[in-house]
Amino acid sequence: MRAVFFDLDGTLVELPDDFEAVFEAALSDAGVSPDPEYHDHFVEILFEHLDDCHPEPYRAAMADLCAEFDIVPDFEELAAAYVDREVGATELAAGAREALDALDCQLGVVTNGATGVQRPKLAHHDLEEYFDAVVVSGDVGASKPDPEIFAAARESIPADEYAFVADDLERDVVPAQGAGFTGVHLVDGDASADRDGRADATVASLGEVPDVLE
Numbered sequence: 001m002r003a004v005f006f007d008l009d010g011t012l013v014e015l016p017d018d019f020e021a022v023f024e025a026a027l028s029d030a031g032v033s034p035d036p037e038y039h040d041h042f043v044e045i046l047f048e049h050l051d052d053c054h055p056e057p058y059r060a061a062m063a064d065l066c067a068e069f070d071i072v073p074d075f076e077e078l079a080a081a082y083v084d085r086e087v088g089a090t091e092l093a094a095g096a097r098e099a100l101d102a103l104d105c106q107l108g109v110v111t112n113g114a115t116g117v118q119r120p121k122l123a124h125h126d127l128e129e130y131f132d133a134v135v136v137s138g139d140v141g142a143s144k145p146d147p148e149i150f151a152a153a154r155e156s157i158p159a160d161e162y163a164f165v166a167d168d169l170e171r172d173v174v175p176a177q178g179a180g181f182t183g184v185h186l187v188d189g190d191a192s193a194d195r196d197g198r199a200d201a202t203v204a205s206l207g208e209v210p211d212v213l214e
Contacts, residue, residue: 003159004103004213005135005176007144007166008111011186011206012096013121016089019043026082030073041065050113055138057114058083083117092125095207100130102210108133110153110164110176112143133157145175154179165209173199184209 006012016022023042024034032038045064049057062079065071071078100107107130111118115136122128133156137143140152154162163182166172173183177200185199186206201212 001105001159002161002163002213003106003108003132003157004163004165004209005108005110005133005153005181007164007168007172008109008118008121009113010167011165012093012109012127013090013125014093016086019086022085022089023082026085027078029081029085030078032071032073032078035069038065038069038071041068050137051143053137053141053143055114056116057138058117083120086117087120087124090121090124092127093206095205096125096127099206099209100127103213106132106157106159108135108153108157110135110144110149112137112149114138145171147175147179150176150179150181163213165203165206169199182213184212 009015020039023039027034027038042061042065046057046061049060054060059076059079062075062082066073066075066078109122109131111134113136115138118136119128119134122131122134133153135149135153135156137149140149142148161182162180163184164173164176165184165186166176167186169185173185177183182200185202187202187204203209203212
């Protein structure tokens with residue numbers, strides 16, 4: 001029996017191109033006038049919390065932002081507004097639903113981030129029902145490429161074989177292979193772009209995944 005795991009951001013869903021616009025819209029939703037300093041500070045602190053696998057990085061970063069700049073609105077309101085905006089700005093990757101429908105095996109997600117953001121992305125695109133396990137770095141306390149998060153994925157779904165599909169060769173695919181997964185590299189439109197051949201398989205779209213895993 002095989003279990004197939006997918007990366008989320010950049011693989012199953014496409015992230016917005018302009019995160020600063022998402023941030024400014026979230027502040028406006030909460031009645032705060034945007035300021036370029038706010039965004040720069042928020043991003044710096046947010047990535048520190050994400051690197052530390054903080055369970056609520058957005059909430060913590062907004063709390064720091066409000067304290068640093070003496071912003072009056074509730075930081076929890078700001079964090080919720082930002083998460084809503086970021087989730088709403090994602091788009092389902094082409095071929096994602098078709099690939100998931102075609103795979104006759106247990107399915108999972110391995111993603112860096114916070115449960116309170118990553119799981120809503122799945123719900124927003126009606127993907128939750130496909131997955132038997134969702135492994136999030138904020139829950140595990142380790143993020144890709146750390147082997148610990150792949151070990152957590154294996155523990156979440158007992159199987160004889162494992163595969164991992166992702167768009168990042170260095171952070172996702174190669175470390176997954178080191179953890180015993182078949183590594184499938186999703187490249188942007190041209191499977192020949194992966195010329196070093198380190199991935200077990202390379203696909204130009206999610207629609208090709210079921211065929212390469214047959």
